[in-house]
Amino acid sequence: MAEKQLDQELTQTEQRQSRLKDLIAKGKEQGYLTYAEVNDHLPEEIADPDQVEDIIRMIGDMGIAVGEEAPDDDQLLLGENSNATDDSAAEEAAAALASVENDVGRTTDPVRMYMREMGTVELLTREGEIVIAKRIEEGIREVMQAMAYYPGIVESVLAIYDRIQADEGRMSDLLAGFLDPDPEDVAPTEAASTEDVNDQDFDDADTDDDDSGDADDEAEEGDTGPDPEEVRARFEALRTNLAKASKVITKKGRDAKEAKEAIDEIGAVFASLKLTPRLFEELCVEFRKVLDSIRDQEREILRLCTKQGKLDRKIFIKEWHGNETNFEWIPGVAKKKKL
Numbered sequence: 001m002a003e004k005q006l007d008q009e010l011t012q013t014e015q016r017q018s019r020l021k022d023l024i025a026k027g028k029e030q031g032y033l034t035y036a037e038v039n040d041h042l043p044e045e046i047a048d049p050d051q052v053e054d055i056i057r058m059i060g061d062m063g064i065a066v067g068e069e070a071p072d073d074d075q076l077l078l079g080e081n082s083n084a085t086d087d088s089a090a091e092e093a094a095a096a097l098a099s100v101e102n103d104v105g106r107t108t109d110p111v112r113m114y115m116r117e118m119g120t121v122e123l124l125t126r127e128g129e130i131v132i133a134k135r136i137e138e139g140i141r142e143v144m145q146a147m148a149y150y151p152g153i154v155e156s157v158l159a160i161y162d163r164i165q166a167d168e169g170r171m172s173d174l175l176a177g178f179l180d181p182d183p184e185d186v187a188p189t190e191a192a193s194t195e196d197v198n199d200q201d202f203d204d205a206d207t208d209d210d211d212s213g214d215a216d217d218e219a220e221e222g223d224t225g226p227d228p229e230e231v232r233a234r235f236e237a238l239r240t241n242l243a244k245a246s247k248v249i250t251k252k253g254r255d256a257k258e259a260k261e262a263i264d265e266i267g268a269v270f271a272s273l274k275l276t277p278r279l280f281e282e283l284c285v286e287f288r289k290v291l292d293s294i295r296d297q298e299r300e301i302l303r304l305c306t307k308q309g310k311l312d313r314k315i316f317i318k319e320w321h322g323n324e325t326n327f328e329w330i331p332g333v334a335k336k337k338k339l
Contacts, residue, residue, distance in 0.1 A: 020041060022041070023037065023038065023059075024059070027059060028064065031065065032064060032065040032066070032067065033059065033064055033065070033066050034066070034070060035066065035068055038055070038056060137179055140179060140274075140280070141179050141271040141272075142271075144270050144271040144273065146267075148266045149263055150287060150290065153283060153287070154266060154270055155242070156283075157270075157283075158242070160173075173276060173278075173279070174276060175226055175231060175273060175275060175276065176226075176274045176275065176276050176277070178226060178230070178234075178273065178274055179271065234269060234272065238266065238269045238273075241265045241269060244262050244265075245263050245265075248262050249262075298324075301320075302316060309334070311333070311334075315333070316333070
């Protein structure tokens with residue numbers, strides 16, 4: 001009797017996972033799901049709004065938009081819809097969603113739910129912190145390198161540097177340090193210096209506290225930022241590479257191989273600069289404005305081609321990428337439209 005009941009429960013679980021897998025595949029194909037479609041695939045026993053919200057949130061984390069109605073064509077970001085669905089990823093996601101369903105009825109107490117979820121998450125170790133720190137720095141370097149390709153960003157940073165050199169500002173307002181291309185050896189060194197501290201070191205530090213007060217005040221007045229010579233060398237290299245790239249672009253155009261190589265050299269130097277958080281965020285805001293403007297124009301082009309030009313949306317998305325600045329693309333793709 002118990003075995004039969006267990007088999008029935010397993011069968012029901014497999015059926016739920018299969019339905020959820022189909023739902024995820026449909027969402028991946030469409031690029032979105034409606035609330036009605038999600039509700040149609042949920043078991044009847046799920047009535048708790050929090051459980052439904054958790055499932056919708058997990059679907060959203062997979063890159064699938066969930067809304068009341070199907071979005072218009074111009075509301076979907078170009079290139080974000082993929083018809084290819086990774087079966088293994090869909091199975092894992094379905095299993096995760098099914099586990100959320102299986103939790104229904106166990107507890108609705110917020111404290112218990114919080115403690116249960118906390119128990120499933122491993123505490124962050126020191127090694128994990130180092131890995132995360134490296135990933136953050138790598139992400140910052142990638143953003144800095146991307147910024148170097150946008151005209152005006154590097155020039156604006158060089159202008160700030162020149163004002164500082166003319167005693168119109170402080171280097172600490174511009175630079176916080178350097179981002180080494182390969183930080184593999186940095187973290188272990190810092191770890192070793194931390195681990196080598198013992199009780200005797202703390203005793204010595206306590207003894208010297210009074211004597212070091214004046215020295216600390218003097219150090220605060222001095223330049224505690226990056227090495228001025230290293231800063232000068234990197235900014236001069238940046239200026240030299242920028243001048244070189246400008247000449248190549250003027251002579252051969254921005255799409256020339258030599259121009260791209262010159263811009264890559266600018267990006268390599270620019271990505272090694274650890275700008276202050278305030279300046280970095282200001283540049284990011286400016287960069288985001290440009291990207292938002294590009295996306296707005298892409299949506300307008302999509303609308304004109306599909307609504308007025310009667311071009312099939314799938315054909316547009318397939319043909320658009322790689323031809324964003326190709327004016328010769330329009331006559332060719334016009335022949336493929338479906339009236």
